[in-house]
Amino acid sequence: MTFIPSGPPMAPPRGMRDVLPDATEALAALTSRLMGTFARFGYRRVTTPAFEYAEVLERGMSNVDRAEQLRFFEPGTGELTLLRPDMTPQIARIVATRLGHLPPPFRLAYHGTVLRRRKGRARLARQSTQAGIELIGMDGDRADLEVIGLAARGLEAAGLERFVIELSQVRLGQQALEAVPEPLRVRAADALARKDTAQLEAILSEGRTAKRTRQRLMRLTELYGDRSILGVARRKLRDEASRTALDELARVTEALEDSGLGDRLAFDLGELRGHGYYTGVSFNLLADGPGEPLGGGGRYDDLLGRYGRPSPATGFALDVGHLQWALELAGNAPKAERAPRWAVVTGDPLAGTLRSAGVEVSEVEGPLKRALDFARAWGYDGAVAKGRFERVDGVARKGDELDEATLAFVRGE
Numbered sequence: 001m002t003f004i005p006s007g008p009p010m011a012p013p014r015g016m017r018d019v020l021p022d023a024t025e026a027l028a029a030l031t032s033r034l035m036g037t038f039a040r041f042g043y044r045r046v047t048t049p050a051f052e053y054a055e056v057l058e059r060g061m062s063n064v065d066r067a068e069q070l071r072f073f074e075p076g077t078g079e080l081t082l083l084r085p086d087m088t089p090q091i092a093r094i095v096a097t098r099l100g101h102l103p104p105p106f107r108l109a110y111h112g113t114v115l116r117r118r119k120g121r122a123r124l125a126r127q128s129t130q131a132g133i134e135l136i137g138m139d140g141d142r143a144d145l146e147v148i149g150l151a152a153r154g155l156e157a158a159g160l161e162r163f164v165i166e167l168s169q170v171r172l173g174q175q176a177l178e179a180v181p182e183p184l185r186v187r188a189a190d191a192l193a194r195k196d197t198a199q200l201e202a203i204l205s206e207g208r209t210a211k212r213t214r215q216r217l218m219r220l221t222e223l224y225g226d227r228s229i230l231g232v233a234r235r236k237l238r239d240e241a242s243r244t245a246l247d248e249l250a251r252v253t254e255a256l257e258d259s260g261l262g263d264r265l266a267f268d269l270g271e272l273r274g275h276g277y278y279t280g281v282s283f284n285l286l287a288d289g290p291g292e293p294l295g296g297g298g299r300y301d302d303l304l305g306r307y308g309r310p311s312p313a314t315g316f317a318l319d320v321g322h323l324q325w326a327l328e329l330a331g332n333a334p335k336a337e338r339a340p341r342w343a344v345v346t347g348d349p350l351a352g353t354l355r356s357a358g359v360e361v362s363e364v365e366g367p368l369k370r371a372l373d374f375a376r377a378w379g380y381d382g383a384v385a386k387g388r389f390e391r392v393d394g395v396a397r398k399g400d401e402l403d404e405a406t407l408a409f410v411r412g413e
Helices: 021-040 054-060 088-097 141-158 174-178 182-194 197-206 211-220 229-236 240-258 320-329 350-356 368-377 404-411
Strands: 051-053 070-073 080-083 106-115 127-136 164-169 265-268 281-286 295-299 313-319 341-345 360-364 382-385 388-391 396-398
Touching: 021 106, 021 127, 021 141, 021 320, 051 054, 054 080, 054 088, 088 106, 088 127, 088 313, 127 141, 127 295, 127 320, 141 164, 141 240, 141 281, 141 295, 141 313, 141 320, 164 240, 174 182, 174 211, 182 197, 182 211, 197 211, 229 240, 240 265, 240 281, 281 313, 313 320, 341 350, 341 368, 350 360, 350 382, 360 368, 368 382, 368 388, 388 404
Parallel strands: 164 265, 341 360, 341 382
Antiparallel strands: 051 080, 070 080, 106 127, 127 313, 164 281, 281 295, 295 313, 382 388, 388 396
8 A cells, every 4th residue: 555645745846856866966066067167267165145134135136136036034033034046146245244354356156056936937947056156346358258258168167068158238228128117027028038029019018118118129129149230239229328338248259259259159139137237248158958048147347336345246157957958968968976886785894994995885784685786776886795796787706805906896997
């Protein structure tokens, strides 16, 4: 008879997920590879709280961002708190309040789980693992080049060969989007990014948006493609603010081309989705697989000022799960590098000897056949009982002591 428990369903809440051992180890190996790449460029890792007081994190968020927050009242104090939906505002707070005694620039890296309410989106996942960097205190194109270049290096270090860096410039449409009634902005930004002109027109009409704003946003639906789109944008957007923004994007583009990334570049000047704190050149990282960007980032020069320390800043974050998906589709799935893993019959003194030699050991009630069945089921290399070492492929060796030859056998050498 199967036991069926009463009460809530025996599964995580909608949008949450379990990650089982093999997937967890692969995810950890991929994250370690990314963090190692960031460290080689001087980015020091910090760890941020899983939740913070809402009034603190909301300083770094727009009203659009707040629609995705998961909130709760802290039992001990009754204070309204929220689970972190993004780590960049937390990094800004840390720099402004904890690292003020250090000279800029601040090169900080992080990874961890973020949680968002994905209402109205095609993908319902609420939790994701992020890995990213923030470069704070360095102004200008040189900082943009460093961050975008490191994003590309991170993907390459992870083993992804085919990807696109899609550049945007939020200043070209940000002001127009802010003229759309707030309840409609997320829908308008999504329609703009999808180039769904009919839907965008309907949303703007619903909001009784001014004609000049409608024209501006409708023009942006056409401004995507290769580098030639920058020239098209200059002809269509002739105001001084647009010229300045396009000049900035052109300089960053030229620097990326000089660095060897020109063949990876694409442009979407109508991409205004994402965090409300971007102030200039931004970008998405695209590859086959997830149906959403692998990650992205950009310049956010106003964010630090909200925490009391005005400073130029730029950075990016990768969704490690999306990157893992893209790597699997490309046939280059990340694999965890692990020590030999053996099952040892309970009570066998070789268990401690193997652990001392760096072997991962699980003790299993004997006999050897049961330990071998356990090893096969859990993906172990083999089993040991009474001086008999047997790999799951059936190859065996006798050895009462762990000499060099037997240890080489255990390691599969």
